[in-house]
Amino acid sequence: MLRNLDLTALRSFAAVADSGGVTRAAGFLNLTQSAVSMQIKRLEESLGVQLLNRAGRGVALTAAGEQMLGYARRLLQTNDEAVARLTGDAFEGEVTIGVPSDIVYPAIPKVLKRFHAEYPRIRVTLISSYTRRLKALFARGDCDLILTTENSIGPEGETLIELPLIWIGAPGGQAWRQRPLPLAFEYSSIFRSGVQEALDRAGIDWIMAVESDSTRSIEASVSADLAVDVLVEGAEPKYLERIQHGGALPDLARTQINLYTPAAAGSGVTALAADLIRQTYRALKA
Known part of the structure; x- marks a missing residue:
């Protein structure tokens, strides 16, 4: 008998993998830590495999988890695209992205080009400035999400790459x-x-x-x-x-390139932009 995967559980699993921990993933998804842990546990039970190695201070993907992550991202992307195009809920609006001027290239033009192609009714405003000012704008709500170059990371942040x-x-x-x-x-x-x-x-x-x-x-x-x-x-x-x-x-x-998104940005325009940025930087690491 065929089994159906729970998209909500897949979203929690992908968030944990991207953020490196249940606590941070819970903040991104606007859920409790116990809710995220329970969803991943149910996903593991439905598949009969362990996806996360919970030994030690953090969490790491098992071999099965690494394989499952690729499927999860494709399924979530297809789901989100279908919902956006059919309902229009996440297919229009505007988003303001802050990026330090010295890391606009090579990633951001790729993000903007793909974003416009997939969501042409979403208006993107790009603010180019230095990290300290961008963090201040983000704290005031003047930027929906920002990239930074830092030696460490603050609340609501995730490290995309270290260069x-x-x-x-x-x-x-x-x-x-x-x-x-x-x-x-x-x-x-x-x-x-x-x-x-x-x-x-x-x-x-x-x-x-x-x-x-x-x-x-x-x-x-x-x-x-x-x-x-x-x-x-x-x-x-x-x-x-x-x-x-x-x-x-x-x-x-070396410096970290960090992405900051609001804790409540689990869906909508900001989440779409953040996901495209994550995908672009993952491609740069490949």
């Missing part, structure tokens, strides 16, 4: 060879102090050659080979390039 910081300069540029090293940073750059400390530890003299509150001004200065900058790996624009310094510059820290 290294890299030195960037003009194509074929020589500014990175100069001493003191000329740096170009925005005033509000979250990476600025860490980079300076790394140079100090390496015994490399530096000067702040270019400062601005504009990302484009910094990029123009770096592309003119007046200074060097630091970006998240993969986010460098085509007119700049990663500096192959051969150890002449210190290795830099």
Whole structure:
């Protein structure tokens, strides 16, 4: 006899897998922890397999859980698309997304293109700013969801990917060879102090050659080979390039790209946008 999967339980399972824990998943789904745990337990019992390894402090997917997650995401996506298109409940409206300017590429254009193709009646407003301001806008409700670059994560956040910081300069540029090293940073750059400390530890003299509150001004200065900058790996624009310094510059820290969504955003326009962002970053990791 064929058995039917419970979509509500699948949604809880996917939320736990994406967020890394029952507590955080419960917040995203606006459910209690016990409700989420019970739904996953019923799903495991209906399948006769263990999906989560609960040993230790957190939860991890078993081999069966990893296999089930792919099916769960496809089933939920089909369900949500059918509901949205037939009822219009989640097929129109607007959503405001905040993204730091230095990680708009490469993910966000892909998100916006797919979002428009699948939900053309939803208006998307993109706010590009620095992490501290975006978190303030999110706290006030001026952004429905935000991406951040951070070394840690706060409430209502989930880490999508962790990437290294890299030195960037003009194509074929020589500014990175100069001493003191000329740096170009925005005033509000979250990476600025860490980079300076790394140079100090390496015994490399530096000067702040270019400062601005504009990302484009910094990029123009770096592309003119007046200074060097630091970006998240993969986010460098085509007119700049990663500096192959051969150890002449210190290795830099890694940073988390975090997604913040309201605890009650279990469905609707914000949830649709958040799911597309998650899918895009999962593809980047693949």
